[in-house]
Amino acid sequence: MHIPDGYLSPSTCAIAYASAAPFWYVAMQKVKRQLHTRFVPLISVFSAFSFVIMMFNLPLPGGTTGHATGVGLAAVVLGPWAGMLAISVALAIQAVFFGDGGITAIGANCFNIAIVGSLVASLVYRLVAGTSAMGSSRRLLAAGLAGYAGINAAALITAIEFGLQPMLFRDAAGTPLYAPYPLSIAIPAMMIGHLTFAGFAEFLVSAGVVSYLQRTDPTLLAREAPGAEVSLAAASLRKLWAGLALLMILTPLGLLAVGSAWGEWAPEDFANPETRREIASASQGQAPATAPAGLQRLSTIWTAPIPDYAPPILKSAAFGYVLSAMAGTGLIILFSLVAFRRRNV
Amino acid sequence: MSEGLHHLVHRRKGFLDRTLAELAHVLDRSFSAELLSTSSGLLQGIDPRVKLAGAGILILTAAASRSLWLLAAVFVVTVTLAFASHLKVRELLTLWISVLLFSGVIALPALFLTPGQPLGWGVTKQGLQAATFLLARVLATSTVGSVLVSTTPWNHLLRAMRAFRLPVVAVVLIGMTYRYIFLFIQTTMDMLEGRQSRLAGELPAKERRAMALATVGVLMSKAFELSSDIHLAMQSRGYRGEVHALDESPLRVRDWAILSILAVGSGVALWR
Numbered sequence: 340m341h342i343p344d345g346y347l348s349p350s351t352c353a354i355a356y357a358s359a360a361p362f363w364y365v366a367m368q369k370v371k372r373q374l375h376t377r378f379v380p381l382i383s384v385f386s387a388f389s390f391v392i393m394m395f396n397l398p399l400p401g402g403t404t405g406h407a408t409g410v411g412l413a414a415v416v417l418g419p420w421a422g423m424l425a426i427s428v429a430l431a432i433q434a435v436f437f438g439d440g441g442i443t444a445i446g447a448n449c450f451n452i453a454i455v456g457s458l459v460a461s462l463v464y465r466l467v468a469g470t471s472a473m474g475s476s477r478r479l480l481a482a483g484l485a486g487y488a489g490i491n492a493a494a495l496i497t498a499i500e501f502g503l504q505p506m507l508f509r510d511a512a513g514t515p516l517y518a519p520y521p522l523s524i525a526i527p528a529m530m531i532g533h534l535t536f537a538g539f540a541e542f543l544v545s546a547g548v549v550s551y552l553q554r555t556d557p558t559l560l561a562r563e564a565p566g567a568e569v570s571l572a573a574a575s576l577r578k579l580w581a582g583l584a585l586l587m588i589l590t591p592l593g594l595l596a597v598g599s600a601w602g603e604w605a606p607e608d609f610a611n612p613e614t615r616r617e618i619a620s621a622s623q624g625q626a627p628a629t630a631p632a633g634l635q636r637l638s639t640i641w642t643a644p645i646p647d648y649a650p651p652i653l654k655s656a657a658f659g660y661v662l663s664a665m666a667g668t669g670l671i672i673l674f675s676l677v678a679f680r681r682r683n684v
Numbered sequence: 685m686s687e688g689l690h691h692l693v694h695r696r697k698g699f700l701d702r703t704l705a706e707l708a709h710v711l712d713r714s715f716s717a718e719l720l721s722t723s724s725g726l727l728q729g730i731d732p733r734v735k736l737a738g739a740g741i742l743i744l745t746a747a748a749s750r751s752l753w754l755l756a757a758v759f760v761v762t763v764t765l766a767f768a769s770h771l772k773v774r775e776l777l778t779l780w781i782s783v784l785l786f787s788g789v790i791a792l793p794a795l796f797l798t799p800g801q802p803l804g805w806g807v808t809k810q811g812l813q814a815a816t817f818l819l820a821r822v823l824a825t826s827t828v829g830s831v832l833v834s835t836t837p838w839n840h841l842l843r844a845m846r847a848f849r850l851p852v853v854a855v856v857l858i859g860m861t862y863r864y865i866f867l868f869i870q871t872t873m874d875m876l877e878g879r880q881s882r883l884a885g886e887l888p889a890k891e892r893r894a895m896a897l898a899t900v901g902v903l904m905s906k907a908f909e910l911s912s913d914i915h916l917a918m919q920s921r922g923y924r925g926e927v928h929a930l931d932e933s934p935l936r937v938r939d940w941a942i943l944s945i946l947a948v949g950s951g952v953a954l955w956r
Contacts, residue, residue, distance in 0.1 A: 343783075343786075343787065343822050343825070343826065344743060344746070344747060344821070344822065344825030344826065344829070345746070345747060345787075345818060345821030345822040345824075345825050346818070346822070348747070348748075349744060349747045349748045352747070367853065376915065376918070376919060376923060376924060377911070377912075377915050379853070379856055379857060379860065379918075380860070380911045380912075380914040380915040380918060381908075381911040381915070382857055383856075383857050383860035383861040383864060383911075384860075384861075384864050384907050384908075384910050384911040384914065385907055385911070386857065386861040387860075387861045387862075387863075387864035387865045387867070387868050387907070388868055388903060388904060388907040390861070390865050390868075391707075391865065391868040391869055391872055391903065392900050392903070394703065394706045394707060394710065395699075395703050395896060395899075395900065396699040396702040396703045396706070396896075397699065397893065397896050397897075398699045398889055398892040398893050398896060412900075412904075416904070424857075428854075428857050428858055428861050429861065431858060432858060432861055432862055432865070434829075435829070435833065435841070435858075436714070436833055436838060436841075436862065437710065437713070438779070438826055438829050438830055438833070441825060441826075441829075442739075442740075442743055442825070442829055443743060443744065443747050443825070505798075505814075510750055510813075512800070512809075512810060512813070513799075513800055513810050514798075514800070514809075514810045514813040514814050514817065515794070515798060515810070515814040515817075516750060516814075516817055517817075517818070517821075518818070519791070519794040519797075519798055519811075519814040519815065519818060520793075520794065520797065524797065543893065543897070544897065544900060547893065547894075547896075547897030547900075547901075548897055548900050548901045548904065550897070551897055551898050551900075551901030552901055552904070552905075555901065555905070556901075556905050559904065559905065559908060
């Protein structure tokens with residue numbers, strides 16, 4: 340995929356540099372505005388990360404291994420503009436310092452992989468993921484497809500560049516001077532490998548790493564999933580409301596319990612022989628003859644508006660439980676809303 | 685080695701070993717280049733700006749050439765300069781073999797698929813020339829690039845890029861990235877070796893994939909944490925988003941002379 344020197348004519352390389360330059364400029368302006376002083380450290384560290392993951396041998400089904408460019412992953416995590424800068428820097432370093440890709444072809448490699456790849460990957464990711472929840476499998480599929488589409492778009496552009504060479508650059512005897520194959524050979528030759536192994540490696544690394552991040556560090560996915568956090572919260576809240584409603588409906592189950600809870604006795608319980616027996620059996624035979632003085636005194640300080648979860652106006656104990664649950668939950672929510680608003684002011 | 689142990693070692697040569705080997709290769713190559721670039725030699729003594737411009741001229745000459753003789757001349761000049769700068773034959777041979785293997789596979793079908801005057805066994809004259817052009821061009825340009833990097837310390841190369849009006853922010857990005865690549869390589873090697881040392885046998889393919897992807901995921905989390913730390917460290921040293929480069933000293937007469945000879949020579953060779 341990394342085009343070496345000698346495969347493209349100097350004029351093709353010049354056009355590729357000229358085509359990449361406006362994207363680099365716009366990306367630089369956009370990302371600088373977005374990141375301010377974080378621009379240089381974030382892009383350079385992510386470029387170093389991209390460089391290293393390009394060297395990973397990913398185990399693919401069938402016992403083979405493959406490399407990924409990480410273009411889909413960069414687009415999913417950083418977005419198309421920051422992603423194209425990070426991948427461009429990694430590609431430039433590969434070409435200049437490690438001879439992977441040509442120096443004259445840096446513009447073409449960056450245009451194909453970093454620019455076209457990032458833009459296509461980002462578009463596919465946004466289209467497929469929509470505003471789905473951060474932890475959803477739809478977002479996972481979107482990331483995988485983004486990587487797959489990004490690398491295949493890059494491969495297609497590369498194949499077209501190769502295929503144009505023999506049409507445009509031949510000597511007097513008809514000898515192709517650069518990449519020798521026409522479009523009819525270059526496109527299938529490039530695409531067969533990329534639609535299968537390379538595309539699958541890219542799908543795997545994008546979806547696999549997003550899956551890992553969903554479980555361990557979903558905040559890293561938040562940058563390119565603006566609606567997802569809200570939908571994640573909404574989804575969680577919907578489940579919470581449903582759980583709460585179910586618990587409220589089930590509150591009358593408490594009526595099935597026999598006796599009273601240990602230690603939750605009222606002063607009059609000590610005067611009632613039946614409840615005294617219950618107190619004694621639950622307290623190793625010890626039951627005070629009368630209600631303790633402190634309990635007697637303090638129990639009159641506050642009279643609950645709905646004693647024993649049974650509003651006096653209702654005859655049905657079960658409905659009283661449900662109503663009490665609703666009133667209690669409502670009060671807690673009201674209190675939380677007031678407290679939360681105050682904290683945010 | 686017993687058959688069982690041999691089988692185990694053989695089976696374990698999976699993605700862990702291959703990735704570790706590739707990472708180690710990059711470290712090894714950079715270390716060798718760093719050592720050579722700071723030793724004494726013909727190209728080591730030349731201003732990096734001249735070397736960068738000279739390499740650019742040679743690469744452009746090779747890229748634009750329509751003559752196999754000119755491509756051969758670029759190759760011979762570069763190899764001569766490489767030997768005068770104490771580049772090891774083994775390193776050049778490794779480069780050439782890898783280039784010939786990669787581009788050879790691509791060039792080979794051109795012998796048969798390029799329409800033209802038949803030479804026998806399905807090979808055409810134009811096909812043979814096209815394949816030779818491709819291989820010669822790739823061989824010449826990759827040798828120039830390799831000699832440049834092997835004889836110039838990377839920080840000097842970056843300064844030279846700045847002298848050719850490459851935006852300062854691009855130079856800073858490349859420089860910082862280059863530094864952190866080695867940190868990430870080391871971190872990755874530590875992580876992979878840690879896993880490898882705990883493996884008693886071969887993992888199923890699914891778990892191998894999960895391990896590779898988890899490693900990438902952890903590396904990404906580390907990258908974000910690291911970028912935040914670096915950002916804070918830069919800010920604490922007064923960084924406010926603007927990057928500056930140091931002024932360069934002017935080129936000497938000898939540097940101008942080398943550049944002029946190369947430029948005129950290439951121009952004449954291409955024009956003819």
